[in-house]
Amino acid sequence: MSVSPVGIGLAGAGAFGEFCLAAFAEVPQVRIAAVCDTDTERVHKYALQYGVPAYTELDAMLADPAVEIVALNTPPAFHAGQGLAALHAGKHLFCEKPLAMTLAEGEALRVASVQAGKKITIDYVMRHNPLWQAAVAVRASGILGRLLHMDLANHAAGLNLPASHWFWDKSKSGGIWIEHGVHFFDVLAWVAGTNGTVTSAQAFTNAAGQEDRVEALAQYGDIAAHFYHGFTHSGRTERTRAELTFEHGFLTLEEWVPTELVITTEQATSLATLLPGSVTAEPLSDGQIRIRARLVEGKSAVYRACIQSGIRDLAHSIRNPGNDPAVTLQHGIESLRMAVEAESLGRHTPV
Numbered sequence: 001m002s003v004s005p006v007g008i009g010l011a012g013a014g015a016f017g018e019f020c021l022a023a024f025a026e027v028p029q030v031r032i033a034a035v036c037d038t039d040t041e042r043v044h045k046y047a048l049q050y051g052v053p054a055y056t057e058l059d060a061m062l063a064d065p066a067v068e069i070v071a072l073n074t075p076p077a078f079h080a081g082q083g084l085a086a087l088h089a090g091k092h093l094f095c096e097k098p099l100a101m102t103l104a105e106g107e108a109l110r111v112a113s114v115q116a117g118k119k120i121t122i123d124y125v126m127r128h129n130p131l132w133q134a135a136v137a138v139r140a141s142g143i144l145g146r147l148l149h150m151d152l153a154n155h156a157a158g159l160n161l162p163a164s165h166w167f168w169d170k171s172k173s174g175g176i177w178i179e180h181g182v183h184f185f186d187v188l189a190w191v192a193g194t195n196g197t198v199t200s201a202q203a204f205t206n207a208a209g210q211e212d213r214v215e216a217l218a219q220y221g222d223i224a225a226h227f228y229h230g231f232t233h234s235g236r237t238e239r240t241r242a243e244l245t246f247e248h249g250f251l252t253l254e255e256w257v258p259t260e261l262v263i264t265t266e267q268a269t270s271l272a273t274l275l276p277g278s279v280t281a282e283p284l285s286d287g288q289i290r291i292r293a294r295l296v297e298g299k300s301a302v303y304r305a306c307i308q309s310g311i312r313d314l315a316h317s318i319r320n321p322g323n324d325p326a327v328t329l330q331h332g333i334e335s336l337r338m339a340v341e342a343e344s345l346g347r348h349t350p351v
């Protein structure tokens with residue numbers, strides 16, 4: 001029996017909304033049913049491209065019965081209010097991160113989704129990345145022993161964001177932890193297998209008055225963690241590295257949408273079978289072995305496939321109501337809780 005595709009109405013056809021629309025259009029389990037944006041030029045461009053109605057008011061799109069999922073791609077400050085409106089209108093939510101700006105908003109979304117009997121997932125693309133999935137599998141296998149420390153160094157392309165961009169206005173974005181850090185609080189909780197707590201944090205403001213660097217220490221059970229985000233680089237020079245230190249080896253993921261995973265260890269036994277993509281193993285002169293897994297399709301294709309996996313997962317859970325999406329509302333709330341902790345603990349150092 002064929003299952004009808006689930007209709008998506010995308011709200012916020014901006015930079016990332018455009019990327020998501022192109023990704024959704026390739027997924028047979030969903031179909032783009034409408035586009036909404038307050039920017040009339042943008043909304044008409046994408047409505048024309050996908051042959052669907054254009055709405056400049058969210059409420060008008062919510063009245064459209066062809067829309068079953070609202071993909072919320074507006075700036076963060078709109079997520080809670082628009083998400084609640086969508087749930088009250090009987091729509092499911094594919095919410096861009098962050099789920100909301102405050103824990104009270106997150107709780108309101110939880111209550112509304114239960115009352116409406118509608119699903120929510122968050123576009124935490126890393127949970128759908130085969131290399132992060134492999135990192136989780138490596139930890140669960142126990143082959144490298146206990147996980148001791150997790151270190152994230154994220155030097156992001158802040159120089160590409162003009163001073164007028166909503167990202168720099170905390171009332172619209174929530175700041176780096178809430179707008180962006182939630183991704184990493186979530187993925188490391190998944191790797192650790194337990195929820196985390198932020199123990200200390202600091203923030204740095206640049207000469208233009210932008211809070212562009214933040215740092216935090218955290219713990220996930222008995223696993224130590226360190227997070228650094230700096231929006232100080234360009235698209236060309238940005239660099240991200242996540243390093244997981246185990247008793248018997250190191251696992252490194254390169255780039256924020258990882259396309260390469262490297263393990264250095266003395267315990268090579270059957271690790272390669274847990275890794276996706278193109279896998280190579282190289283003996284090192286000190287007796288260790290370096291195992292490398294690469295997703296040869298490249299960052300953009302991997303990123304798109306992660307978004308597609310997320311929307312496919314939500315569509316499946318809608319058509320099979322006993323199943324919840326892999327990324328749950330609770331994941332959104334837990335990572336938001338850590339972001340709120342980091343934001344409130346942040347000791348500020350103006351430059």
Ligand SMILES: NC(=O)c1ccc[n+]([C@@H]2O[C@H](COP(=O)([O-])OP(=O)(O)OC[C@H]3O[C@@H](n4cnc5c(N)ncnc54)[C@H](O)[C@@H]3O)[C@@H](O)[C@H]2O)c1
Binds near residue numbers: 125
């Ligand atoms: N999951 C990811 O990997 C990822 C990556 C990038 C961005 N994001 C998230 O996507 C969201 C959008 O980011 P972006 O970079 O595309 O921003 P953007 O500013 O480029 O796009 C936002 C769009 O929303 C529209 N908009 C504003 N208010 C609106 C309203 N009330 N109703 C309808 N439309 C409205 C704007 O006109 C604009 O077109 C943010 O929450 C961001 O954190 C997620």
